Amino acid sequence: MLNGLRVIEIEGLGPGPFAAMLMADLGADVVTIHRKGGGVTPGMPERSVLDRGKRSIALNLKDDDDLAVAKRLIGTADALIEGFRPGVMEKLGLGPEPCHAQNPKLVYGRMTGWGQDSPLSDTAGHDLNYISLSGALWYASTPDQAPQTPATLVGDIGGGAMYLVAGILAGLLNAQRTGHGTVVDAAIYDGSAHMMNLLMSMRQTGNLSEARGQSLLDGPHWSRTYTCADGGFITVQCLEPKFYTRFLHLMGLSNDDTFQQQFNPSLWPDQTRCLAAIFLTRPRDHWADLFRGTDACVAPVLSPEEAQTHEMSITRQTWLQVNGTLQAAAAPRFSDHQWHPKPSPARGEHTDEILAGLNAQS
Numbered sequence: 001m002l003n004g005l006r007v008i009e010i011e012g013l014g015p016g017p018f019a020a021m022l023m024a025d026l027g028a029d030v031v032t033i034h035r036k037g038g039g040v041t042p043g044m045p046e047r048s049v050l051d052r053g054k055r056s057i058a059l060n061l062k063d064d065d066d067l068a069v070a071k072r073l074i075g076t077a078d079a080l081i082e083g084f085r086p087g088v089m090e091k092l093g094l095g096p097e098p099c100h101a102q103n104p105k106l107v108y109g110r111m112t113g114w115g116q117d118s119p120l121s122d123t124a125g126h127d128l129n130y131i132s133l134s135g136a137l138w139y140a141s142t143p144d145q146a147p148q149t150p151a152t153l154v155g156d157i158g159g160g161a162m163y164l165v166a167g168i169l170a171g172l173l174n175a176q177r178t179g180h181g182t183v184v185d186a187a188i189y190d191g192s193a194h195m196m197n198l199l200m201s202m203r204q205t206g207n208l209s210e211a212r213g214q215s216l217l218d219g220p221h222w223s224r225t226y227t228c229a230d231g232g233f234i235t236v237q238c239l240e241p242k243f244y245t246r247f248l249h250l251m252g253l254s255n256d257d258t259f260q261q262q263f264n265p266s267l268w269p270d271q272t273r274c275l276a277a278i279f280l281t282r283p284r285d286h287w288a289d290l291f292r293g294t295d296a297c298v299a300p301v302l303s304p305e306e307a308q309t310h311e312m313s314i315t316r317q318t319w320l321q322v323n324g325t326l327q328a329a330a331a332p333r334f335s336d337h338q339w340h341p342k343p344s345p346a347r348g349e350h351t352d353e354i355l356a357g358l359n360a361q362s
Contacts, residue, residue: 007028007081010089011035014156015161019168024052024342025330027337032055036060049325052342056348057351058351069355070094078106079109083111109167110186130188138212160188163191167184167186220262227280234301251278284301308326
């Protein structure tokens with residue numbers, strides 16, 4: 001879908017590379033400027049899934065000759081992605097002003113936790129810090145537990161990378177129409193707060209309480225994860241009465257007067273304890289088999305490895321092994337374009353190819 005667009009990515013961590021990977025998945029020519037002579041970031045593989053489909057050139061941005069190459073590359077780009085602290089790109093001479101002077105239509109994507117201009121913009125932080133201050137972490141557990149979310153998903157990826165991509169795509173459309181680029185200030189703090197608006201809409205109907213465990217989605221017995229006899233987990237979220245009725249039927253609770261009162265908050269704690277005891281009597285897969293194919297809105301909690309072998313993934317080819325690495329296929333999907341897995345390059349693998357292309361354009 002993005003064939004013909006070029007994105008220059010300055011090597012970074014987490015949400016920036018993820019955003020660039022998504023744009024490569026969508027067909028953009030993503031050229032990653034990896035640090036010349038720099039080792040692999042601790043905890044990251046030599047060939048990262050996040051680099052799949054990209055081309056890599058190794059440059060030292062503190063070297064004048066390599067910096068000149070970077071500037072030439074940016075001059076050929078439709079978009080740029082960087083994830084440094086505010087001011088770092090300016091110190092390198094690669095801030096928005098000189099880049100736009102050279103390439104007026106450039107969409108300059110900036111990925112940070114706290115934003116380019118905020119009281120915390122110069123301080124370090126990570127996923128949990130951003131979403132804790134933004135309010136996005138507040139409902140992420142039952143009231144008797146400390147809030148916890150799946151690592152990086154709500155902040156780095158949801159509130160960060162996805163908003164950066166949305167901003168870049170909006171900027172590209174605007175540049176096509178006006179001939180002028182823009183700077184996309186994507187802050188994980190902002191994006192994760194913006195994602196809360198669905199929940200905020202529930203406040204207008206009285207279904208969201210500031211008190212944890214008292215709202216329509218984080219309080220009821222029918223919106224929970226339960227532990228099973230084998231230590232596995234099962235999720236229940238049958239909000240609509242017709243689905244709740246189906247759930248009660250399959251659980252053998254249709255004639256229980258207490259469970260007939262689905263929306264009585266005063267009963268939720270006892271109902272939750274009752275269901276917890278029932279789910280502890282059988283292993284996870286027993287419950288998964290019982291509810292499979294029904295509208296009771298119940299599903300087992302699978303690891304990525306288990307998800308790969310589930311019929312959903314097998315049918316949709318969602319989880320794949322690419323060169324021995326488990327990874328999820330591109331999303332979303334399009335009716336007239338098919339995505340095929342592409343390898344991740346070694347650092348600097350395409351340096352000669354990219355330099356030759358620049359020289360040919362000179």
